[in-house]
Amino acid sequence: MNKWEENLSAAVKQVPPSGIRKFFDVAAKMDDVITLGIGEPDFVTPWHIRESCVYGLEKGYTSYSTNKGMPLLRKEIAALYKRSHALEYDPEEEIIVTVGVSEAVDLALRAVLDQGDEVLIPEPCYVSYKACVILAGGIPVPVATGIENEFRVTADALEKYVTPKTKVLLIGYPNNPTGTVLTAEELKGIAAFAQKHDLIVLSDEIYGDLTYGGLEHICFSSLPGMKDRTILFNGFSKAYAMTGWRLGYALANPVFIEAMNKIHQYTMLCAPVTAQVAGIEALQNGDANMHKMIHEYDRRRHLIYEGFCRMGLKTFEPKGAFYIFPNIESTGMTSEEFVENLLEREHVAVIPGNAFGECGEGFIRCSYATSIDKISGALNRIENFLKNI
Numbered sequence: 311m312n313k314w315e316e317n318l319s320a321a322v323k324q325v326p327p328s329g330i331r332k333f334f335d336v337a338a339k340m341d342d343v344i345t346l347g348i349g350e351p352d353f354v355t356p357w358h359i360r361e362s363c364v365y366g367l368e369k370g371y372t373s374y375s376t377n378k379g380m381p382l383l384r385k386e387i388a389a390l391y392k393r394s395h396a397l398e399y400d401p402e403e404e405i406i407v408t409v410g411v412s413e414a415v416d417l418a419l420r421a422v423l424d425q426g427d428e429v430l431i432p433e434p435c436y437v438s439y440k441a442c443v444i445l446a447g448g449i450p451v452p453v454a455t456g457i458e459n460e461f462r463v464t465a466d467a468l469e470k471y472v473t474p475k476t477k478v479l480l481i482g483y484p485n486n487p488t489g490t491v492l493t494a495e496e497l498k499g500i501a502a503f504a505q506k507h508d509l510i511v512l513s514d515e516i517y518g519d520l521t522y523g524g525l526e527h528i529c530f531s532s533l534p535g536m537k538d539r540t541i542l543f544n545g546f547s548k549a550y551a552m553t554g555w556r557l558g559y560a561l562a563n564p565v566f567i568e569a570m571n572k573i574h575q576y577t578m579l580c581a582p583v584t585a586q587v588a589g590i591e592a593l594q595n596g597d598a599n600m601h602k603m604i605h606e607y608d609r610r611r612h613l614i615y616e617g618f619c620r621m622g623l624k625t626f627e628p629k630g631a632f633y634i635f636p637n638i639e640s641t642g643m644t645s646e647e648f649v650e651n652l653l654e655r656e657h658v659a660v661i662p663g664n665a666f667g668e669c670g671e672g673f674i675r676c677s678y679a680t681s682i683d684k685i686s687g688a689l690n691r692i693e694n695f696l697k698n699i
């Protein structure tokens with residue numbers, strides 16, 4: 311270890327390396343790679359949203375906003391939750407606009423965790439959760455799920471990991487990387503569990519708009535007794551194809567929002583104002599374009615699901631987000647071997663399932679946020695790869 315590495319904080323040293331980056335580095339050096347690796351929309355942000363930002367700049371929206379975000383944006387967020395989930399949030403005290411959901415998750419964890427507090431995290435899960443918990447001084451406690459019940463976490467499974475140190479349950483449905491959506495009954499079971507153990511629930515609902523087959527997204531805060539103990543996250547990256555704008559938000563009781571703002575006011579000051587102006591337009595007039603994109607993801611979802619079924623890989627139909635999580639154990643390879651070999655031989659990039667937690671070993675994550683042509687091409691190449699193992 312060199313001198314500077316020794317100087318790094320214990321928390322940073324403890325953060326696991328990303329299981330994704332090395333494959334992107336290899337893929338970036340190759341020609342004609344088809345990537346199903348990237349977890350972001352392939353659409354450009356709809357023009358009316360971009361245009362509103364241009365007009366905003368013309369009008370001189372170039373200063374800081376209030377720390378918690380532009381009042382009109384918070385008002386629109388409150389109106390959205392009232393409209394879609396019959397939830398009442400006070401725009402002044404119960405909403406904070408953040409630099410993506412990423413910042414909101416970080417703020418929430420830092421606001422509530424003390425050194426050594428435990429956070430239950432159903433896995434497989436989004437890669438940043440574990441790292442954020444560690445950086446906030448907490449201890450991530452993975453709760454494994456499996457393909458036998460489509461990676462649904464249950465109250466019974468969670469129960470086994472509760473200790474006197476357990477303070478938070480961090481969930482994300484629709485799920486990245488599996489595409490799993492929980493039913494109302496399942497969510498109610500988790501809610502009862504949280505109540506029984508007096509846990510704070512952090513619910514990352516960034517894929518809440520991306521559900522398929524007529525499924526309605528159930529907001530965790532809308533379950534009886536949950537609003538007060540839940541910090542709910544959502545953002546613009548996925549549903550409005552706005553990843554690069556860096557805009558998200560959290561809704562929670564005034565105490566949690568004030569605590570998050572206490573950190574945010576000194577670290578970020580506010581989310582980018584250019585993005586906030588665009589966010590207002592997205593919420594006021596963005597539904598039609600969003601639904602067109604969702605319709606397109608749905609077409610791709612059918613194609614990729616049928617493709618993997620045809621190849622005989624064990625998988626289940628994802629009901630939300632834009633990922634599918636097939637099992638590759640029948641090939642005799644580990645997730646990483648499969649990903650490396652597929653990239654080398656067929657120039658298709660996917661992500662090894664174990665990047666999302668140990669129980670993701672034996673799976674790969676494929677994103678269908680890419681064109682039908684590219685998905686068809688990738689499926690042909692994967693089929694060819696499987697034939698020649």
Ligand code: PLP
Pocket residue numbers: 349409410411412413436482486514516545546547553556557558
């Ligand atoms: N939460 C989940 C589950 C995600 O998959 C992602 C990005 O892939 C994020 C949060 C990050 O969102 P944002 O761009 O709003 O920071």
